[in-house]
Amino acid sequence: MNLAIDIGNTRTKIAVFDGDELLHNEVWDELTLPEVKQLAYNQKVEKIILSSVSKQSEEVMTFLKTEFAFLELTTATALPIRIRYKTPETLGKDRIAAAAGAAHLFPKQFCLVIDAGTCITLDMVSSEGEFLGGNISPGIEMRLKAMHHFTARLPQVARTANLPDELGDSTENAIRNGGELGALLEIEGFIRHCMKKYRPLRVVLTGGDVDFFVKHTKTKIFAHQNLVLLGLNQILQHNAKLFEGF
Numbered sequence: 001m002n003l004a005i006d007i008g009n010t011r012t013k014i015a016v017f018d019g020d021e022l023l024h025n026e027v028w029d030e031l032t033l034p035e036v037k038q039l040a041y042n043q044k045v046e047k048i049i050l051s052s053v054s055k056q057s058e059e060v061m062t063f064l065k066t067e068f069a070f071l072e073l074t075t076a077t078a079l080p081i082r083i084r085y086k087t088p089e090t091l092g093k094d095r096i097a098a099a100a101g102a103a104h105l106f107p108k109q110f111c112l113v114i115d116a117g118t119c120i121t122l123d124m125v126s127s128e129g130e131f132l133g134g135n136i137s138p139g140i141e142m143r144l145k146a147m148h149h150f151t152a153r154l155p156q157v158a159r160t161a162n163l164p165d166e167l168g169d170s171t172e173n174a175i176r177n178g179g180e181l182g183a184l185l186e187i188e189g190f191i192r193h194c195m196k197k198y199r200p201l202r203v204v205l206t207g208g209d210v211d212f213f214v215k216h217t218k219t220k221i222f223a224h225q226n227l228v229l230l231g232l233n234q235i236l237q238h239n240a241k242l243f244e245g246f
Contacts, residue, residue: 003045003068004232006094007031007052009118015229016043019237020104025226033060040068049073049236051093051228071239073097073232080104080238082130091131094228095121099131101224101231102204110198113227114187116207118142122190124198137186140209143179163216184216191219 002017015025016039024043028035040048048064050056051073064070071077073096075089081103085091094115102111103125111125116139123134138146140159148156157175166181168174195201203220205213206227214223224230 001043001045001047002233002236003040003043003048004229004236005031005036005048005050005052006097006228006232007050007054007056008094009053013226013229014039015226015233016045017233020233022226022230022233025229031056031060033057033063036060037063047071047236047240049232051097051232053093069240071236073235077235078239078242080129080234081125082128084130084132086133092121095123095134096131097228097231097235098204098206099123099125099231100234101206101227101229102202103129104230104234105204105222105224106202109200109202110194111202111204112191112194112198114203114205114207114213114221115228116140116183116187116205116209116213118208120183120187120207122187124194126198135190137183140179140183140212143183144175147175147178180212184213187213188217188219 004015004017006013012028012031016023045068047069049071050064073093079100081100098113098115102113108127110127113123113125115121118139120137120139121134124132126132144157147154154175157172163181164173164176168177191203202222204227205221205223206225210223210225
């Protein structure tokens, strides 16, 4: 059994895999020793991969390193995809993992990987398994908060279940359109742009706002809520094959 741990800015996502099959996943507020110990032992985990944007406690790291075959995703980690980014040392771990997950799901195909979270990342993976690069823009919540924060009179607007009409009939709806409809049109426009250059193209969507974009986009997409965890598991298995005893 493999355990993939993805520690982001606000949440910790974990998943247990049997080979390529995802058996169990959870979302935690933080990674604590009692929780990870109970899960790992109950699921009979042998190998663990950790991706984190922050430093973890010494007791947790000691436990992971001493009790299991452990891999922490860094810029030095061997990957099942090739990185063609000019600054790989600044490339986000979640972007790498999502790209690895997409390349596994759709081998030998161009994949546009969209992670719709705090920020929206749009990354291209070639049909030869190369990370070519992509774009980063503000996510929906960031857009709405920025319009309030950086202006004197625009209010902080809460999101609603449905999009307002294309032309906002109030200041609140105009702001919602700028945040929500603006993000949707940006993604759809970039998809159309990429489809002209990369053919055939798979569009793979993940992230916290995946349901919003699945509901409203007109483009055929493949949604996978656990794409980053899937990619981490692929990176873990790739290293297990490369290094004897891992």
